[in-house]
Amino acid sequence: MEFQNNKPIYLQVIDDIKSKILSGEIRPGDKLPSSRELAELYEVNPNTASRIYSEMEREGIAYTRRGIGTFVSESAEQFDSIREETVIEETRSYVRKLKALGLSDKEILGLVEAFLKEG
C-alpha cells in the first residue's frame, strides 16, 4: 500500500480496512489477522499495528476476545456509520479539490449533475 505524506500511517491503514469492510472484502464478524501479521501485511511497525486495532476498538469497528483474536464488529450501526463517514470524507475532499482549482459552487453542482445524468 502507498502511503500519503501528511497523515499518520495508522489512520491510513484504518481507512484502508474500512474501505475493505464497505466493499464487502472483509465482512462483519470476520477474524482479523494478529497484530504482528497485520504489521507484516502492510509493512508497518508492529506498534503501529497494535495502535490500529486499539483505535478500531475505540471506534467500535472491531472488538478483541482475549486469547482468540480481533474481529470486525457485527453491528449494522457500525457499518452505517463507517459508510456515512466515508461518504462525507470523500465528498469533502472532492469539493475542496475542485474549489482549489477555482471552480464556483454552481460549476461544481453542474458537473456533479452532468455525471449523474451520464449514469
Place this chain on the structure above:
Amino acid sequence: MELVCRNLTKRYLTKTAVDNFNLTFNDGHIYALLGPNGSGKSTLMKMIAGLTNPTGGYVELNGEKVGWKTKADIVYTPTEPFFFGYMTIGDVADYYGDFFKDFDRRVFTELLREMELGESMKTRKLSSGMLAKVKIAVTMARRAKVILLDEPFNGIDLIARDYISKLLIRYAPEDGVVVISSHMVEEIEKMIDVAVFMKQGRLELVSDVEKLRAEENISLADKYRQLYSKEA
C-alpha cells in the same frame, strides 16, 4: 531490556566520529539511525555492538557494560558482505550455529524455504539481493535482544527490499530493539517508530514518526530535509 548510551564518544587522531552521544533505547521499538555520510552512524553501531571501544562514555545493556558478556544478546550486521565465497548457505548456518547459542536453525531453514534457496548453494553465486536476504535471515534467526543493521537495503532491488522489511517486522523482538541505519528515509518510514537523527557525530533529534505526521504534518523525509538541506 534497556540499552543505554551515556556520553558515548569516539575520537580519532584528527576527528571526532561520535561526540557525547546520550540515548536510552527502549524495548519493543524499531529505531532508524539517520544522517548524511560521516555523521557517525556506523561508528555508533560498532560501539553498541562492542566491536570498537569508545574513547569516552559507555554503553550498557541491562546495567552491564557492553563486552564479551553481552555478545550473545547483540547482533550487528554490517553493510559489507561477510560470508566467505566458498561457503555454501548450509556452511553459513553451521558457522552461525557453532558461534551463537541463540541461532535458531529451524527459523533459518524455514526462511530459506520461503526464499526458495537451497543449503547447497555457494554464497559466491548469489546475487546482491539474495545475499542481502540471507544476511537478514541469519541475523533474525539469532533471537538476539539488540539487532543492529547497517544499511541493510543498500544496492538491492525493490522486491528484495520488501521481503527484508517483512522479515524485520515479523521477527522484531517485543523484548528487544532493532536499530537500522539507512539512507532510504522514505522507504523505511512506515516500518520504524522512532527516528534518531545524527549530525556531525552528535545526536541532533529523536522523533516519533507518527507524531511528526500528527503534530507537524510532515513525513520523515520532510523532517530529514529540514534538518540537513543546508549541508548538502
